[in-house]
Amino acid sequence: MRSHYCGQLNKSLVDQEVTLCGWVNKRRDLGGLIFIDMRDREGVVQAVIDPDETAIFDAANKLRNEFCISITGIVRARPDSQVNKDMATGEVELYVKDLTILNASAPLPLDFNQExxxxxxxxxxxxxxxxxxxxxxxxxxxxxxxxxxxxxxxxxxxxxxxxxxxxxxxxxxxxxxxxxxxxxxxxxxxxxxxxxxxxxxxxxxxxxxxxxxxxxxxxxxxxxxxxxxxxxxxxxxxxxxxxxxxxxxxxxxxxxxxxxxxxxxxxxxxxxxxxxxxxGSDKPDLRNPLELVDVADILKDVDFKVFSGPANDEKGRVAVINVPGGASMTRKNIDGYTEFVGKYGAKGMAWIKVNDVAAGLEGLQSPIVKFLNAEVAAQILERTNAKDGDILLFGSDTYNTVTDALGALRLKLGEDFGLVEDxxxxxxxxxxPMFEELESGALTPLHHPFTAPSNMTPAELAANPVNAIxxxxxxxxxxxxxxxxxxxxxNQDMQAEVFKLLGISDEEAKEKFGFLLDALQYGAxxxxxxxxxxxxxxxxxxxxxxxxxxxxxxxxxxxxxxxxxxxxxxxxxxxxxxxxxxxxxxxxxxx
Amino acid sequence: MRSHYCGQLNKSLVDQEVTLCGWVNKRRDLGGLIFIDMRDREGVVQAVIDPDETAIFDAANKLRNEFCISITGIVRARPDSQVNKDMATGEVELYVKDLTILNASAPLPLDFNQExxxxxxxxxxxxxxxxxxxxxxxxxxxxxxxxxxxxxxxxxxxxxxxxxxxxxxxxxxxxxxxxxxxxxxxxxxxxxxxxxxxxxxxxxxxxxxxxxxxxxxxxxxxxxxxxxxxxxxxxxxxxxxxxxxxxxxxxxxxxxxxxxxxxxxxxxxxxxxxxxxxxGSDKPDLRNPLELVDVADILKDVDFKVFSGPANDEKGRVAVINVPGGASMTRKNIDGYTEFVGKYGAKGMAWIKVNDVAAGLEGLQSPIVKFLNAEVAAQILERTNAKDGDILLFGSDTYNTVTDALGALRLKLGEDFGLVEDxxxxxxxxxxPMFEELESGALTPLHHPFTAPSNMTPAELAANPVNAIxxxxxxxxxxxxxxxxxxxxxNQDMQAEVFKLLGISDEEAKEKFGFLLDALQYGAxxxxxxxxxxxxxxxxxxxxxxxxxxxxxxxxxxxxxxxxxxxxxxxxxxxxxxxxxxxxxxxxxxx
Missing domain, CATH: 3.30.930.10 (Bira Bifunctional Protein; Domain 2)
Structure with a gap:
């Protein structure tokens, strides 16, 4: 029924007759003419109806938004003054020779001009x-x-x-x-x-x-x-x-x-x-330059349990995010972030504003600075590459809590400080890891139970499943x-071993995955x-x-x-x- | 892990080293050598293992059907006498330099050599x-x-x-x-x-x-x-x-x-x-040359109710299939076909063996020939284009029964007489038709209720739905x-009319298809x-x-x-x- 899509009209078609099918995107009555923005999946083009074409003009007068129409007309170049550069077809318009209303439209229940x-x-x-x-x-x-x-x-x-x-x-x-x-x-x-x-x-x-x-x-x-x-x-x-x-x-x-x-x-x-x-994530967003920096070794011996406890615990973690320019945070900002990491289990959030690196301890502003000595402070500043005007935000807890909390905080800070590169x-x-160890000691697969370990025999896997990669x-x-x-x-033996490590009984394995175990024995x-x-x-x-x-x-x-x-x-x-x-x-x- | 698929090996690769992965299709021990037909999705190729390659030979000795293996070897042209023309790769074979068993196979529960x-x-x-x-x-x-x-x-x-x-x-x-x-x-x-x-x-x-x-x-x-x-x-x-x-x-x-x-x-x-x-079918198999030939007009006046009844009923049908060479059918064959059409509701099946066209009525053999006169017989022979040695099989009943029964019979005869062209x-x-009329008089759609009638307004459709195309x-x-x-x-009105004709109430239409009816009103x-x-x-x-x-x-x-x-x-x-x-x-x- 059509010769072209609306969005395809351009100067190369000038003076040609084309037939389009589509919808009324907008109708305007201007200077005695009717202008129709006509839309199909490829774009929008402007059609012009002259009052001299009486029958067409009468039909066009009935058009409302979203009427389905067919138009035959001649492609014309628009005068320079009327070229619409925001429109792909803005250099041309269609002079309408024939117009058919294929289907009318009731007023729309959705307003396209708003959310x-x-x-x-x-x-x-x-x-x-x-x-x-x-x-x-x-x-x-x-x-x-x-x-x-x-x-x-x-x-x-x-x-x-x-x-x-x-x-x-x-x-x-x-x-x-x-x-x-x-x-x-x-x-x-x-x-x-x-x-x-x-x-x-x-x-x-x-x-x-x-x-x-x-x-x-x-x-x-x-x-x-x-x-x-x-x-x-x-x-x-x-x-x-x-x-x-x-x-x-x-x-x-x-x-x-x-x-x-x-x-x-x-x-x-x-x-x-x-x-x-x-x-702090298994799917890091590398557009965000912030990183978690481990500092447990530096804080092992400070006289501040919040740091020294996790720093000396092999399942603990102490880490810092350095936020460039973050020293401008208000107390309220900091409280907000503290509350945010609380959702991930962090019991608090230590912080240090870096006002003047050259001034050593004196240049740092923080309720906890009293627990640090000059050497510790210098090491932290060096490792985090802190500059004047930055803020250091600390996580100190179990490895998982610090990692989760600072991983989430990193994303939020990236957004809030506009650090995410385009x-x-x-x-x-x-x-x-092959497995994640639950608190109960039970293992669950990090991917799924059909994932192979890297270069291991079933016996080697069984000997040390928690560390298996x-x-x-x-x-x-x-x-x-x-x-x-x-x-x-x-390999059938390996699959059976993995089921065993996951606590899946032979019976359950057979019931659920018997057909897979069967299949593995025939030259899989x-x-x-x-x-x-x-x-x-x-x-x-x-x-x-x-x-x-x-x-x-x-x-x-x-x-x-x-x-x-x-x-x-x-x-x-x-x-x-x-x-x-x-x-x-x-x-x-x-x- | 592979350099080529098994099925890809050919003479252009002679003297090259290739690595294949696949399955043991067959193993033969012959003249001190081991021959492996190795298979992958692209085909089969023959690999040869020389007893001089001791380690490989020992491994090859363990191979059974459907073991999964990897072979590296040199492509060799087979001597003319050993070329296997039934095999796409039959001009070459692989001289094995390395063999790895990737997975063994237990004996198969399916025998590939039988159904x-x-x-x-x-x-x-x-x-x-x-x-x-x-x-x-x-x-x-x-x-x-x-x-x-x-x-x-x-x-x-x-x-x-x-x-x-x-x-x-x-x-x-x-x-x-x-x-x-x-x-x-x-x-x-x-x-x-x-x-x-x-x-x-x-x-x-x-x-x-x-x-x-x-x-x-x-x-x-x-x-x-x-x-x-x-x-x-x-x-x-x-x-x-x-x-x-x-x-x-x-x-x-x-x-x-x-x-x-x-x-x-x-x-x-x-x-x-x-x-x-x-x-007799809405999906005719045109490879089958047999056709249903209508003869009601010829048999209207014969003194045989089985024919004249349906021939004079506007809902009846009398039709013939002429089976070339079918006069060789035994009585038992004919009984078989009569039983066959019975499954489609036909109450019997009249037949005429055409022994000698030139002899007129005398040349026809059938229990019903006595009801026909020479002119009727001649007309039937002419219309069915019957030749000496053919058989005419009749259906005479309601239009639907005859059409179904002879439609099915046509397919069966085509198979039985080897008439279906390759x-x-x-x-x-x-x-x-838009609709099928049930015995109750209710209409059901022949396709589905969204099918448009050909060139009709809703009013025209409502006026004569049974004949609408x-x-x-x-x-x-x-x-x-x-x-x-x-x-x-x-068009929303047409859709509503079709629902109405199908006996779908407004309420039911709204409940089931309301969203479609809605959609039709916005410039569909x-x-x-x-x-x-x-x-x-x-x-x-x-x-x-x-x-x-x-x-x-x-x-x-x-x-x-x-x-x-x-x-x-x-x-x-x-x-x-x-x-x-x-x-x-x-x-x-x-x-």
Whole structure:
């Protein structure tokens, strides 16, 4: 029905007749003429209706915003004085020869010129998505998936689909369940990831697998969580972790290059231990120059228990963040930050304002300066590279509390002091511990129970599991985890040992993962992979605040859809078919 | 870890050192040497181990089928006498310099050299998929999706994801339900198709949408049905039905061309009425030359109620299939076919063996020939183009019974008499009725309730709904429906009228489809689309018997997964979280 998109009109088409289809973005009546800004997915162009064309003018008089129309007209160059440089098509306009109203529009329930509530935006999502910013984000997302697919196709990856109706998977979050009608009383689970299936595809010899695939977690939602999200899922055979990292880094660099004309450069790599030590995070935002600086060795012997206690405890930590220019903080500012770190378990926050480095102890301002001597003070100033006008903020507690609290504080200070550079800061975090030790002494996997340890036999792993390093790797961008992966266990004995260390009994292992253990005994190949969060990747690339802004039809924070009113009630017949009954009805208080 | 795939070795690599990774396909000990057929996803190559290489020979002696190994060796040309022409790599072999066993294999539970039960194949799917035929089918499938995506990308289509957790959709089959934890007592439904969402995406202005997407139907399974299946889902704005047909025909032709080097040619188009009349099917297999020939007008006045009854009833039908060479049928054969058409409601089957056309009535052999006169017989022979040695098989009953029964009989005869040509026979079926009239007089949609009628106002539709033709189209290939689509209703009044004709009350329409009706009032554009069944398309292309053979992890006919043992029982805590209880437990008798 159209010859061109609105956004495609330009000077090369002057004097040509074109037909456009789209929506009335705005109508203005000016100097006896009617001007229509007409919009389609590629952009906006101005159409002009002359009162001499009586029939068309009458029709144009009926137009309101968001009417769906078709226009045939002649492209004209605008006089220099009327060129609109803010508009891609601003050098031309369309002189209308024919106008058809394809569908009228009632007045909109959303005002495009103001912020609308999330509930309203989701309820009228089809209108919200007409907004150019939203329309472009989803178009951009489509370009990302297309670029990713092309890269993987070109690298001999096969797109293989795995089931959505499957068995509970082991990622640890809550599963969505689906009652079975043919096996009454039993349930499928929606996959939290295709982890086990992709491993089985490697056992089956497909060599290189990928899938851009929906995954499901029934968790309480946060800004960057949704019940269903999309993963770029990758698995390879006969490749080392380094090979997988190199290949996927190349993929992400090529996507950024193609779609944003950004060269991310070679990604630096950092161990988990270093990331936690310097940045208090396993996904450090390297755009933020602040770092955690360890000073326990300097403060070991001071006569101040708050410092000397943790400094002499092997599970303790004493660390400082030096905030350049931070000496201007008021007492109230400092109290605010003290309260902030309190949320992470810190019982207080010592601080030192550095007024005059040259003046030694005299130049420092702090309630705790009395506990320090000149030498200690000098060492701290030197190590933190403090300058006049800076402030030093201290954490002193268990290793985990200091690391968490200062890691969070670092991010907040970076924002508050405008220190976060406007750039892309990718990195790899590697050498994760295999396990995290809970207070009970029990072990949980830092990645998942199929992650292989680095260069170890099952016996070596069993001898010292807490210190074992895994062959896992996370790709981090601007403080967000873009993706994570690992070399997987392909040896049945090793897999059995890991289950044992995790306290999974033989019976439970067999019940839950028996098919994987079975598969490992038939010549399972070495394999390794990685999964990216597509939603988050696109969100970062387009600069959106939430993954909801890069999904066509997201759910609310109570996992509902205001557009379709899902979820809804089932009827008795459906429930009887499934052999289930509803015993509790409850809707979230927020609604 | 590898330098080449096994299947890539050829004469151009002679004298080069290569490293391969893969599986032991077969080991033979011959003339003091060990020969290993080594397999990966790209093919098989022969490796030779010389007893002089003692360490390697000892390792090779341990090899059994399906061990996972890595071999480094020198490519050698085979002597002419040993070239294996049945093997793509048969001109070369690998002289082994190094051999590593990456993983041993226990004896396999499946014997690759024989047919295995479906249950066993699915339970050990990761082994079943190692079979080259299965491995290649899934690789082929990946190439199909990739070719489809490239075509659609090149045609400005956007890949946009729609929700899996959504509201019950109107396709009419049973939904899979997902209990909500945050809205206890309520349920999501898994989509039977993204129909309404893709229409909303058109309202949102995305112009051209596609998605290769999982759809779900909780139906009793047949050979070509699965609980989850994959659709190539397409929707366009401002395109006519003809435009959509032309574009998607181009797509399918290009995929066949690219992957099978087959030119499907221009697709013929046939109305639904013609398809039913000539072939007794809305998806005629044009490889089969048999046709249904109407003869009611000829038999109107014969003194044989079986013919004259339906021939004079406007809802009746009398039709013939002429089977070339069919006069050789025995009485038992004929009884068999009579029983066969009985399954479709036919109360009997009249037949005439054509022994000698030139002899007129005398040349015909049949219990019913006595009811015919020479003129009637001659007319029938002429219209059916019968030759000596043919048999005429009659259907005489209501229009639907005759059409169904002879439609099915036609297919069976085509198979039994080897009449089905070995070729590709695509076509479009168009001009479907809007509605099917049930015996109760109620109307159901032949496609779905969002299908637009051809060139009609709501009032015209209401005046004569039974004869209304829709703007729908099906793509048929070799008697299978590859895809179907339609122009959609974009006018709120028309949509309301269709709901009304279908007996959907205002209240029900609002409850189920209110959001669609809402959307139509805000400048909804004209839109049209189509959806292909990807599984079936791939099945036809690779010549598999069942869509299960082109899916990585299909379910059994009772919708279970023998590999993961899904579905399974949920624990009390999970059920309590969801506010549901199991009240009936039951497993299918077949298990």
């Amino acid at each position: 609308n509530s999330e509930e309203a935006r989701l309820r009228y999502r089809y209108l919200d998505l007409r907004r150019p910013v939203m329309n472009q984000r989803l178009q951009f997302r489509s370009k990302v998936t297309s670029a990713v697919r092309r890269f993987l196709d070109d690298n001999a990856f096969l797109d293989i689909e795995t089931p959505i109706l499957t068995k509970a998977t082991p990622e640890g979050a809550r599963d969505y369940l689906v009652p079975s009608r043919t096996h009454k009383g039993q349930f499928f689970a929606l996959p939290q990831s295709p982890q086990l299936f992709k491993q089985l595809l490697m056992v089956a010899g497909f060599d290189r697998y990928y899938q851009i695939v929906k995954c499901f977690r029934d968790e309480d939602l946060r800004a960057d969580r949704q019940p269903e999200f999309t993963q770029i899922d990758i698995e390879t055979t006969f490749m080392s972790g380094k090979d997988v990292m190199s290949l996927t880094e190349k993929m992400v660099r090529s996507v950024f290059n193609e779609l944003l004309s950004v060269d991310l450069g070679e990604f630096p790599s950092m161990t988990y231990a270093e990331a936690m030590r310097r940045f 750039k892309w800061a990718p990195l790899w975090v590697v050498d994760f 895994s062959d896992a790797y996370d790709m981090v961008l601007n403080g967000c985890e873009l993706g994570g992966g690992s070399v997987r266990i392909h 190949p070495p394999h390794a992979g990685l999964a990216f969060g597509l939603d988050r990747m696109v969100m970062l690339m387009v600069g959106a605040d939430s993954i909801r802004d890069v999904m066509a039809f997201p759910k609310t924070s109570t996992a509902a859809c205001p557009l379709t009113s899902a979820p809804g009630f089932a009827n008795e017949e459906q429930l009887a078919d499934l052999g289930i009954q509803v015993v509790a009805k409850e809707v979230p208080a927020a609604e | 295995n039960s479906e249950e066993a194949r699915l339970r050990y799917r990761y082994l079943d998929l190692r079979r080259p035929v299965m491995n290649q089918r899934l690789q082929f499938r990946s190439k199909v999706t990739s070719a489809v995506r490239r075509f659609l990308d090149d045609n400005a289509f956007l890949d946009i994801e729609t929700p899996i957790l959504t509201k019950a959709t109107p396709e009419g089959a049973r939904d899979y339900l997902v209990p909500s934890r945050t809205h206890k007592g309520q349920f999501f439904a898994l989509p039977q198709s993204p129909q309404l969402f893709k229409q909303l995406l058109m309202v949102a202005g995305f112009d051209r949408y596609y998605q290769i997407v999982k759809c779900f139907r909780d139906e009793d399974l047949r050979a070509d049905r699965q609980p989850e299946f994959t659709q190539i889902d397409i929707e366009t704005t401002f395109m006519s039905g003809k435009d959509v047909m032309s574009l998607t025909e181009k797509m399918v032709r290009s995929v066949f061309n690219e992957l099978l080097s087959v030119d499907l040619g221009e697709f013929p188009s046939m109305t639904y009425a013609e398809a039913m009349r000539r072939f 070729k590709w026979a695509p076509l479009w079926v168009v001009d479907f 829709s703007d729908a189209y099906d793509m048929v290939l070799n008697g299978c429906e590859l895809g179907g689509g339609s122009v959609r209703i974009h 554009p004209p839109h049209a689309g189509l959806a292909f069944g990807l599984d079936r398309m791939v099945m036809l292309m690779v010549g598999a018997d069942s869509i299960r053979d082109v899916m990585a992890f299909p379910k059994t006919s009772t919708a279970a997964c023998p590999l993961t043992s899904a579905p399974g029982f949920a624990n009390e805590e999970q059920l309590a979280d969801l506010g549901i209880q199991v009240v009936a437990k039951e497993v299918p008798a077949a298990e």
